[in-house]
Amino acid sequence: MSDTATAPATGEPIIRIENVSKIFGGTVKAVDEVNLEVQRGEFFALLGPSGCGKTTLLRMLAGFEVPTHGQVIIDGHDMSTVAPNKRPINMVFQSYAVFPHMSVEQNVAYGLKMDRCPAKEIRERVAEALDLVKLGSLGKRMPDEMSGGQRQRVALARALVKRPSVLLLDEPLSALDAKLREAMQLELVRLQKTVGITFVIVTHDQSEALSMADRIAVMNAGTVQQVAAPTTLYEAPANRFVADFIGKINMIEGDAMKAGEGEVTVTAPGIGEVTLAGSETGKVALAVRPEKIFVADNEPADPNVIKVKGKVGEVAYFGSYSNVFFDIGLAQPLQADISNVTTDVEEITFTAGEEYWVYWRKADTLVLSG
Amino acid sequence: MSIFKRNPDPIGPLDYSRRFSLRFTVGLTLFFLYAPIVGLIVFSFNDSRRNVVWRGFTTDYYVKLFNNDALMLAFGNSLTIALFTTLFSTVLGALTAYVLWRYRFPGKAIYEGGMAMPIVIPEICMGVAMMVFFARIGWPSGMIWPFNLSAITIAHIAFSFPFAAIVIRARLESFNPELAECARDLGASEFQVFRDVVIPHMKPGLIAGALLAFTLSLDDFVITFFTSGPDTVTFPVKIYSMVRFSVTPEVNAASTVLILLTLVVTAFALRMQNRNNMLGSSGH
Numbered sequence: 001m002s003d004t005a006t007a008p009a010t011g012e013p014i015i016r017i018e019n020v021s022k023i024f025g026g027t028v029k030a031v032d033e034v035n036l037e038v039q040r041g042e043f044f045a046l047l048g049p050s051g052c053g054k055t056t057l058l059r060m061l062a063g064f065e066v067p068t069h070g071q072v073i074i075d076g077h078d079m080s081t082v083a084p085n086k087r088p089i090n091m092v093f094q095s096y097a098v099f100p101h102m103s104v105e106q107n108v109a110y111g112l113k114m115d116r117c118p119a120k121e122i123r124e125r126v127a128e129a130l131d132l133v134k135l136g137s138l139g140k141r142m143p144d145e146m147s148g149g150q151r152q153r154v155a156l157a158r159a160l161v162k163r164p165s166v167l168l169l170d171e172p173l174s175a176l177d178a179k180l181r182e183a184m185q186l187e188l189v190r191l192q193k194t195v196g197i198t199f200v201i202v203t204h205d206q207s208e209a210l211s212m213a214d215r216i217a218v219m220n221a222g223t224v225q226q227v228a229a230p231t232t233l234y235e236a237p238a239n240r241f242v243a244d245f246i247g248k249i250n251m252i253e254g255d256a257m258k259a260g261e262g263e264v265t266v267t268a269p270g271i272g273e274v275t276l277a278g279s280e281t282g283k284v285a286l287a288v289r290p291e292k293i294f295v296a297d298n299e300p301a302d303p304n305v306i307k308v309k310g311k312v313g314e315v316a317y318f319g320s321y322s323n324v325f326f327d328i329g330l331a332q333p334l335q336a337d338i339s340n341v342t343t344d345v346e347e348i349t350f351t352a353g354e355e356y357w358v359y360w361r362k363a364d365t366l367v368l369s370g
Numbered sequence: 371m372s373i374f375k376r377n378p379d380p381i382g383p384l385d386y387s388r389r390f391s392l393r394f395t396v397g398l399t400l401f402f403l404y405a406p407i408v409g410l411i412v413f414s415f416n417d418s419r420r421n422v423v424w425r426g427f428t429t430d431y432y433v434k435l436f437n438n439d440a441l442m443l444a445f446g447n448s449l450t451i452a453l454f455t456t457l458f459s460t461v462l463g464a465l466t467a468y469v470l471w472r473y474r475f476p477g478k479a480i481y482e483g484g485m486a487m488p489i490v491i492p493e494i495c496m497g498v499a500m501m502v503f504f505a506r507i508g509w510p511s512g513m514i515w516p517f518n519l520s521a522i523t524i525a526h527i528a529f530s531f532p533f534a535a536i537v538i539r540a541r542l543e544s545f546n547p548e549l550a551e552c553a554r555d556l557g558a559s560e561f562q563v564f565r566d567v568v569i570p571h572m573k574p575g576l577i578a579g580a581l582l583a584f585t586l587s588l589d590d591f592v593i594t595f596f597t598s599g600p601d602t603v604t605f606p607v608k609i610y611s612m613v614r615f616s617v618t619p620e621v622n623a624a625s626t627v628l629i630l631l632t633l634v635v636t637a638f639a640l641r642m643q644n645r646n647n648m649l650g651s652s653g654h
Contacts, residue, residue, distance in 0.1 A: 064551055084554045097552035101570040110566070114557030155552075162556065 012076060013037040014165055014198050015061065020070035021222075022056050030056040032222035033070075038166070038200060043192050045213035046202045049245070053222040058168055058202045062091045075165050085114070090159035091168040094175070096151045098143040104130070104154050105139040111162045129161035132194070149180050160195060169201040173208060185212050206246050210234065218242050234289075240368045243287050250293075250334050251285040256367060264367055270308055270330050278367035285368045290323065292364040293336035296357045307359035310334060315350045324350050326358050334358060407629065414622035421619050431619040441624060444608035450516050451604065452587040455526040459583035460576055462527070463534025467575075468568065470535075471542040486536070488529040497596035500525045504597060511599055518602050525597045526587040533586060534579030541575025542568075581639045585632055 015038040022031040031053040038044045046054040059065040060072055063084035072080045079087055090111070099107050108129055112122045130136050133153040143151055152172065159167055172188070173181045189212050192199045203209050209216045210230040217227045218241070226238040237243035240251070254268030256278065264278045268286055276286075286306075294300075300307055310326030313333050321340055325333040336358060340348045381388045414432070418425035435441060470482055488496060504521045512518065545568065553563045569576075591606040598607055605628065612621050 062551075062555060064554075084551070085557045085559060089555075091552070091555045093548040093552050095546055095548045097546065097548040099549060099553075099567060099570075110553070110558075111556030114562065158556065 012040075014040045014042075014075055015200070016071075016073040017057070017061075018071045018073065020057070020060065020067045020072060022053070022060060022065060023068045029222050031060070031067075034219075034222075034224050036217055036224060036227065038198060039215075041196050041198055043189065043199045043212060043214045044201070045209035045216045046200065046219060047206060047209040047216050047245075048204065048219035050204055052219040054202045054204075054219050055170060057219070058091075058170055058200065061166070061200065062089055062168055063087050088165040089168060090162050090164040090166075091170065092152070092155045092159050092172050094171045096148075096155040096175075098151050098154050098158075100143050102143075103139065104135060104141050104143070104146075107143070107154055108139075108158045108161050111158060115162070125161050126157075129157040132160065132191070133157045148175055149184065152176070152184070156191070160191075160197070164197060166198045166200060169199060171203055172201065173203075174205070181208075188212060210246070218245060220245070237287075237366065237368065240285055240287075243366065243368055248290050248335065248337075249287050250290065251287045251332070251368070252330065252334075254284055254286055256281045256284040266367060270328050271306060274306055274362065274365075276362055276365055276367055280367050280369040282369065287366040287368050288360050288364055290335045290337040291321075291339075293334070293338075293358060293360045295324075295336060295338060296359065299357050300359050302359075304362050305359040306362060306365060307357055308334070310356055310358040312350045312352050312354045312356070315352070322348065322350060326356070328358065410622050411626050411629070414619055414626045416619050416622075419616075419618060421617055421622065431623040434620055435623045435627070438620070440603070441605075441608055441612075444603045444605045445627075447519060447602060448588055448605035451519050451523050451526055452584050454516075454519075454523045455530050455587035456580050456584040458523075458527045459531040459534045459587075460580040462531040463536075463579050463583070464538050464572060464576060466531070466535040467538035467542055467572075468564070470539055471545075486532050488532050489536075493529075493592040496525075496529060497593040500528075500593060501596040512601065518599075522594055522597045522602060522604065525593050526590060529590075529593060530583040530586045533582045537579040537582060538572055538575040541572055541578075545571050577639050577642055581636060584635060588632065589628065 015036070017034055017036040020031060020034045021029065023029050034053075034057060036057075046057060048054045056065060060067050060080075061074070063079070063082060063086075067080050070080070071078050075088060099110065102110065105126055108126045109122050112125060117125070126139070127136070130139055133156050135150065135153050135157060138146070138150065143154065146154070152175075169188075173184055176184060185208060188199070188201075201209070201213065210233075213230060215227060215229055216233055218225045218233065220241050226233060226242045228236075228238075233242060233246055237246060243249050244251070252268050252271060254266045254271070256264040256266045258281055259265040259275050262277055262279065263275055264281060264284075265273055265275045266278075266284060266286055267273050271286070274286075278284075288306075308326075308328045310328045310333075313325040313327050315325070316323040319340070321337045323335060323337055325335050328334050338348075338350075342348060386392050413421055413424075415427050415429065416424055417428035417430070466485060470478070470485075475481075500521075509521050511521070513520070549567050549571070550563050553567045554560075558566060589606055590604075591610065594604050595607055595610075598604060603611075605624070609621055609624055612618070612624075
């Protein structure tokens with residue numbers, strides 16, 4: 001695996017997806033004019049709800065689907081119509097697809113056998129790959145004697161042993177229980193840093209993508225909504241879909257007008273007129289994350305906040321924080337995640353019907369269209 | 371009798387095995403299923419030519435049976451036909467099942483229905499059709515053994531392979547397509563995927579299909595009767611001709627041998643399958 005890790009890092013992206021569309025049966029547009037670049041050595045995630053086209057895109061990378069239009073360029077070569085067994089790419093399948101009639105070693109060796117590697121090299125590389133995924137001592141086991149987590153490691157070793165340019169992972173953690181999933185997230189990141197191979201993971205689980213990936217492409221209805229680092233996606237989502245899909249968010253509908261260079265004035269019911277950084281005009285949503293909202297008994301004096309009076313509605317207590325819904329006279333209540341920073345039970349208890357000033361910084365307010 | 375005794379434990383709503391009605395039905399079914407067979411086997415040891423009343427134990431008829439050259443020849447014919455039928459039916463069945471499972475093509479439904487025809491066509495019609503067909507095309511008869519059995523073998527393959535195909539197809543339904551894609555992804559060609567991943571999965575289906583073809587061929591009477599000639603008599607046809615004269619214990623003995631053979635083959639196939647499962651599950 002070391003030779004891939006030390007591969008020269010050129011500026012050329014390892015994967016270029018150019019205007020790729022996939023139309024099934026002449027009518028169903030699964031992937032619609034997608035352009036994407038994945039950099040060498042990156043941990044890249046395709047994130048989106050089910051049916052958004054992320055799996056189809058992954059299958060086009062692996063070679064199981066051929067794009068209807070556009071090109072898939074891998075490592076500088078157009079691979080759009082190349083068969084899966086001829087691509088420098090390997091995949092970890094959702095079901096792990098560990099061959100049930102082969103031992104762990106035989107599973108891992110299979111790809112090398114297909115490449116007609118000499119037996120000695122196969123033995124060495126299989127042992128190395130099994131060590132890498134911490135299955136060094138279980139080579140003789142049969143798959144049905146192993147746990148789900150171990151089977152996944154077999155699938156990982158089997159794909160990595162071929163030293164692919166890119167490793168594709170299709171919902172790799174969805175079949176694991178919560179605890180194992182968290183452990184495996186860390187493990188995958190460690191593995192990716194160790195081998196230096198580009199990972200492209202498909203997931204519908206935002207926390208998985210946020211915690212593991214260097215960059216994430218959020219997809220919806222066959223199109224890419226935004227490609228960005230996890231922090232950018234969360235703090236500066238490009239549109240309503242991304243803001244809503246990633247994490248929790250409050251949205252207040254309003255109208256925006258251009259106010260100056262990079263500034264818009266938004267008029268929204270219950271809030272009035274505020275001038276904020278942004279460029280979207282027309283129908284917009286003022287959006288703010290629940291954890292960025294503060295609560296006070298008295299009206300805050302700070303001019304750089306947006307403030308409304310709210311009446312406590314439903315309260316959900318989560319230990320470290322409380323999720324409190326405030327009725328601010330609009331159709332949608334405003335939800336706030338309030339950190340329980342004291343041990344004073346009185347102080348952290350919210351009772352339905354109580355009135356508070358609810359406010360947040362203008363700088364934390366997003367103006368979203370779409 | 372314990373089944374009539376009142377059990378102090380009340381019978382729960384799902385305790386079907388403790389209900390008299392169910393036990394009675396099962397008992398009756400088993401009786402009608404096995405009593406004739408047991409009777410047949412017992413009377414194969416009967417020391418009586420007419421074989422109506424029990425006259426004492428003897429194995430004479432087995433000796434006679436094995437000295438009956440005509441019957442032994444028929445037996446050899448049956449085994450030969452069954453072996454060839456098994457081989458061809460399993461291969462054809464596997465290929466048919468794979469095509470139907472793997473590909474979508476125009477006219478697939480018609481193909482599938484057409485393939486299963488021999489299962490639903492009355493055997494007598496199939497027999498007559500085969501006889502007319504072979505006569506019409508002038509299929510050579512009187513060739514040397516085993517080629518003289520070719521007409522019967524072809525007829526047997528024709529009605530056996532759909533059964534094999536259906537059994538193997540059912541097995542393929544449980545195949546995870548990701549296994550095939552994964553093998554492909556690891557560098558295997560379409561053929562290597564079939565050889566390394568699909569066939570190992572099909573194995574229990576192949577064994578079951580082969581077994582089915584073997585037993586279907588071995589005990590087929592109707593179709594064989596129409597396609598066999600004087601020099602190509604099979605075991606069931608021979609027994610039939612013997613019965614026409616009288617039901618001697620020799621017929622019983624011959625039937626017992628046939629039953630034993632079927633049991634042995636079935637047991638062997640089950641063992642094979644179990645061993646495969648064991649291999650799959652514990653690595654021994």
